[in-house]
Amino acid sequence: MPSPVFSDLAPITRYARAMYSSRLLIAAVHHLDVFEHLAHGPLFLSDLQARLGLRDRPAMVLFPALCAMGMLEYDSAGKLQLTATGTHLTRGSIPTLTDYVGLEKNDPGVIEMAERLQNDGPRKVAVTGTAYVKEGEGPSPMDDPEAARALTLALAGRAQSLAPIVAEKLPKHSGHLLDMAGGTGYFSYEWLLLNPKATATVFDRPQVLAVAAELLDAFCQTGRPGAAGVRERVTFQSGDMLTDELPQTDLLLAASLFHDWPLETCRILADRFAAVLRPGGELWIHDAFLNDTLDGPLAVTDYSAQLFWVTKGRAYSRAEYRALLHNSGLASSPKSFDTQMDYGLIWARKQMLY
Numbered sequence: 001m002p003s004p005v006f007s008d009l010a011p012i013t014r015y016a017r018a019m020y021s022s023r024l025l026i027a028a029v030h031h032l033d034v035f036e037h038l039a040h041g042p043l044f045l046s047d048l049q050a051r052l053g054l055r056d057r058p059a060m061v062l063f064p065a066l067c068a069m070g071m072l073e074y075d076s077a078g079k080l081q082l083t084a085t086g087t088h089l090t091r092g093s094i095p096t097l098t099d100y101v102g103l104e105k106n107d108p109g110v111i112e113m114a115e116r117l118q119n120d121g122p123r124k125v126a127v128t129g130t131a132y133v134k135e136g137e138g139p140s141p142m143d144d145p146e147a148a149r150a151l152t153l154a155l156a157g158r159a160q161s162l163a164p165i166v167a168e169k170l171p172k173h174s175g176h177l178l179d180m181a182g183g184t185g186y187f188s189y190e191w192l193l194l195n196p197k198a199t200a201t202v203f204d205r206p207q208v209l210a211v212a213a214e215l216l217d218a219f220c221q222t223g224r225p226g227a228a229g230v231r232e233r234v235t236f237q238s239g240d241m242l243t244d245e246l247p248q249t250d251l252l253l254a255a256s257l258f259h260d261w262p263l264e265t266c267r268i269l270a271d272r273f274a275a276v277l278r279p280g281g282e283l284w285i286h287d288a289f290l291n292d293t294l295d296g297p298l299a300v301t302d303y304s305a306q307l308f309w310v311t312k313g314r315a316y317s318r319a320e321y322r323a324l325l326h327n328s329g330l331a332s333s334p335k336s337f338d339t340q341m342d343y344g345l346i347w348a349r350k351q352m353l354y
């Protein structure tokens, strides 16, 4: 049986995430007054951010989104200004749609979005912790058997769709792949199918790996050529990627990983991942990327708002990732690949020892 090839399911994820644009726009107009602050002329992002009292993460979610929606744009001096359309969201404009947009200003999702933007996250983090995140001694849903199962299975369809495409793009290798925070493990299973001599470690929390092991069993029984032999080449390693010792590897895959974390934590993770790469090894990032100009695309700014809402992270641009990888001593390739569902791949290499 050949690798399953699915059509791009991006329309589904785009419509599912589209509500975040609405929440951001209405919150910006009616709860943060973004448009009134720009009514008298362009401002540098840092000045606008300071006037609104926003921290970096919410600013990097909100402003790229308003640009992607065509409400704000950068002028030639690099300042944010209202677009011709965005002008009609100021009270002094004739006509103005400010009050029309305000019909939804008391929607609970809009109010909650405004609060989260002002607070850089929910005012009260759930006692069970934050989805897809295990940090420190606090509780995490990824360590609760029921929640970990539900959250891991929620990502299974996405991973099944994307893993065959990612596996094709990753290097052909007879060495080892470390599938960091690998969730279901599908990215490893598909890559091992294409690389019959290679081995892989799926690293994650123990309750997540219990689900991954069941999915590996099912994968091995699909009857696809070579699938039965994948099991003996997979190791499940449970631990905390922020603190525990990580295994040495030739390739490290960080799929939908960094976007769950704030930039400070991404720096720590990138350093840790670079440290366990063997000389000549490569770190591959599979994620959805903002434009380097931080003004879209809309599908990714919606996704960034969803990540901001659900996790401790946001979407980052390729340039932000490359700076991160460079600071960890890795040399980024200038190339990138698109996969599907608005995701793509970038990668960086560790120097060979001579």
Ligand SMILES: C[S@@+](CC[C@H](N)C(=O)[O-])C[C@H]1O[C@@H](n2cnc3c(N)ncnc32)[C@H](O)[C@@H]1O
Pocket (backbone or CB within 6 Å): 132, 133, 134, 135, 142, 155, 159, 180, 181, 182, 183, 184, 203, 204, 205, 208, 239, 240, 241, 242, 254, 255, 256, 257, 260
């Ligand atoms: C968004 S999921 C991505 C899963 C998979 N890479 C994929 O693309 O489908 C993030 C994963 O990070 C794992 N994770 C979160 N914090 C972790 C930690 N401190 N150590 C190890 N894994 C962690 C979660 O359990 C979860 O499986």
